[in-house]
Amino acid sequence: KAGVTQTPRYLIKTRGQQVTLSCSPISGHRSVSWYQQTPGQGLQFLFEYFSETQRNKGNFPGRFSGRQFSNSRSEMNVSTLELGDSALYLCASSPGTAGLMGSPLHFGNGTRLTVT
Amino acid sequence: GDSVTQMEGPVTLSEEAFLTINCTYTATGYPSLFWYVQYPGEGLQLLLKATKADDKGSNKGFEATYRKETTSFHLEKGSVQVSDSAVYFCALKWDDMRFGAGTRLTVKP
Numbered sequence: 076k077a078g079v080t081q082t083p084r085y086l087i088k089t090r091g092q093q094v095t096l097s098c099s100p101i102s103g104h105r106s107v108s109w110y111q112q113t114p115g116q117g118l119q120f121l122f123e124y125f126s127e128t129q130r131n132k133g134n135f136p137g138r139f140s141g142r143q144f145s146n147s148r149s150e151m152n153v154s155t156l157e158l159g160d161s162a163l164y165l166c167a168s169s170p171g172t173a174g175l176m177g178s179p180l181h182f183g184n185g186t187r188l189t190v191t
Numbered sequence: 192g193d194s195v196t197q198m199e200g201p202v203t204l205s206e207e208a209f210l211t212i213n214c215t216y217t218a219t220g221y222p223s224l225f226w227y228v229q230y231p232g233e234g235l236q237l238l239l240k241a242t243k244a245d246d247k248g249s250n251k252g253f254e255a256t257y258r259k260e261t262t263s264f265h266l267e268k269g270s271v272q273v274s275d276s277a278v279y280f281c282a283l284k285w286d287d288m289r290f291g292a293g294t295r296l297t298v299k300p
Binding site for chain 1: 223225227232233234235236237240280284286287288289290291292293
């Protein structure tokens with residue numbers, strides 16, 4: 076079974092630009108979560124989608140948005156990029172919602188975004 | 192809100208040494224607890240999990256026991272190898288998944 080696939084692996088953007096990151100979950104998984112990982116802040120939860128609906132959202136500004144398609148693939152968009160948005164963005168999928176007890180997250184290898 | 196606190200690293204050990212990485216949590220409900228491991232250039236991989244009090248998760252020689260009375264989920268391994276060098280994350284899951292700050296482990300031959 077293929078794992079979680081994130082594209083692209085690396086991205087370099089300029090301040091003020093926008094970026095879209097893509098995530099394909101494990102086949103059959105309906106929940107996709109996004110995390111931002113930085114050396115200073117660690118892993119921070121961005122949002123979770125389940126069956127095309129945003130179930131949960133972390134404490135990030137409105138410049139960060141996402142969506143999920145009917146095939147469970149998800150995209151994350153960041154508009155008006157700032158230097159502080161430089162990070163590893165991780166996508167994770169699971170069979171059920173985040174509230175499904177004991178259901179672990181399966182992570183992709185991430186997209187490394189550098190904002191200059 | 193729910194949170195996880197794990198011991199700060201980095202931790203440096205010699206091969207075959209005993210490993211403990213402390214993890215405590217704060218939660219209003221009855222979360223599931225997890226340990227994840229991240230190798231360089233990769234995402235997080237599930238190492239082990241426990242879903243209720245007194246459960247013991249184990250995998251690849253690593254163990255952790257869900258202790259409700261001390262709200263802890265400490266990771267242990269009896270004899271570490273160089274290949275165990277990685278960053279380890281403790282996490283809890285109730286409404287969403289919350290991670291600790293991560294502990295970098297380096298094992299020297």
